[in-house]
Amino acid sequence: MCYNYLMKKILLSGVKPTGRPHIGNYFGAMKQFVNLLSSGDFDCYFFIADYHALNFIQNAEEMRQNTLDLAIDYLAIGLDPKKATLFKQSDISAHTELSCIFDTIVTMPYLMRAHAYKDAVAKDKEINVGTFNYPVLMAADILLYDTDVVPVGQDQKQHVEYARDIAQKFNSIFGETFKLPEPLIIEGVATVPGIDGRKMSKSYDNTIPLFASREEIAKAVMSIVTDSGAGIPENVFNIHRLFKDGKELKLFYEKNIGKYKILKEALIEDINAFIEPLRERRVELAKDEKRVIEILKESAVKTNEKANKKLVEVKRAIGVIY
Numbered sequence: 002m003c004y005n006y007l008m009k010k011i012l013l014s015g016v017k018p019t020g021r022p023h024i025g026n027y028f029g030a031m032k033q034f035v036n037l038l039s040s041g042d043f044d045c046y047f048f049i050a051d052y053h054a055l056n057f058i059q060n061a062e063e064m065r066q067n068t069l070d071l072a073i074d075y076l077a078i079g080l081d082p083k084k085a086t087l088f089k090q091s092d093i094s095a096h097t098e099l100s101c102i103f104d105t106i107v108t109m110p111y112l113m114r115a116h117a118y119k120d121a122v123a124k125d126k127e128i129n130v131g132t133f134n135y136p137v138l139m140a141a142d143i144l145l146y147d148t149d150v151v152p153v154g155q156d157q158k159q160h161v162e163y164a165r166d167i168a169q170k171f172n173s174i175f176g177e178t179f180k181l182p183e184p185l186i187i188e189g190v191a192t193v194p195g196i197d198g199r200k201m202s203k204s205y206d207n208t209i210p211l212f213a214s215r216e217e218i219a220k221a222v223m224s225i226v227t228d229s230g231a232g233i234p235e236n237v238f239n240i241h242r243l244f245k246d247g248k249e250l251k252l253f254y255e256k257n258i259g260k261y262k263i264l265k266e267a268l269i270e271d272i273n274a275f276i277e278p279l280r281e282r283r284v285e286l287a288k289d290e291k292r293v294i295e296i297l298k299e300s301a302v303k304t305n306e307k308a309n310k311k312l313v314e315v316k317r318a319i320g321v322i323y
């Protein structure tokens with residue numbers, strides 16, 4: 002393996018097309034995608050993790066729609082396909098082929114330590130092999146591109162650590178092949194809380210969608226659970242501070258102690274002011290679905306070239322090609 006240190010660092014991350022992204026996805030990860038892309042310091046890859054989503058969405062029409070919607074979301078937040086590679090995981094078969102190779106060096110007890118697996122077991126859920134193997138496919142997603150940096154929320158930290166471990170194990174068995182990626186997690190937004198104070202998550206049904214209408218924002222904010230132990234409703238404040246400067250906001254909350262209606266109305270205004278331009282851009286982009294599909298098709302050609310090159314290197318290392 003030979004690195005060119007004059008080249009930009011490689012940044013990669015993905016989102017599952019499991020429904021509308023929420024402000025937790027945005028502040029925890031997607032905002033970093035936009036900032037880091039515009040810094041010009043990275044060669045950026047953002048993908049739609051449809052094979053990961055298949056563990057949750059098993060309906061073809063829904064999968065097609067969610068995938069297209071997420072591609073539009075990526076464009077609407079400002080990911081320029083001329084500057085970043087935006088692609089769909091299932092278009093690049095090297096991801097699943099590499100995952101299959103990794104399966105042979107990853108043990109079951111090691112995967113049993115994954116949080117997602119342990120949670121499912123604790124809840125007595127029947128877990129499918131796709132979910133069990135999720136960290137292996139994610140390691141393939143990351144390692145295939147010689148990724149340096151993976152911007153994610155706190156819930157994905159362990160998965161990036163799995164990718165590092167798998168890279169190290171592969172390198173020690175077959176020789177230096179993979180770079181060790183680093184997670185990039187921003188303090189303060191590593192776990193964005195939902196309207197019930199728990200981590201914002203589609204599976205908890207406690208989200209504020211990123212492209213929500215004003216009515217949806219108002220409905221979600223009005224149902225924020227207000228526990229005011231110290232006089233300030235923490236659940237409202239902790240969402241509000243994503244949209245407004247902390248000091249100014251604290252003063253406003255101190256001035257309005259106990260006045261939940263005023264505080265929530267201010268939050269609705271601030272969220273709406275932030276979301277409105279994104280929502281409008283999204284409406285425009287959604288008018289031309291053909292163009293969005295075209296962008297994915299074009300990037301699949303370029304991305305396959307890069308991924309397949311790496312896969313050849315891997316196949317040489319394990320001795321299945323001459």
Ligand code: AMP
Nearest residue numbers: 016017025026029030153154192193201
């Ligand atoms: P997913 O929807 O699971 O594909 O998540 C997409 C990205 O959003 C990942 O980097 C997650 O870590 C991040 N994310 C999801 N929920 C949250 C949250 N509540 N706070 C911060 N980041 C999050």
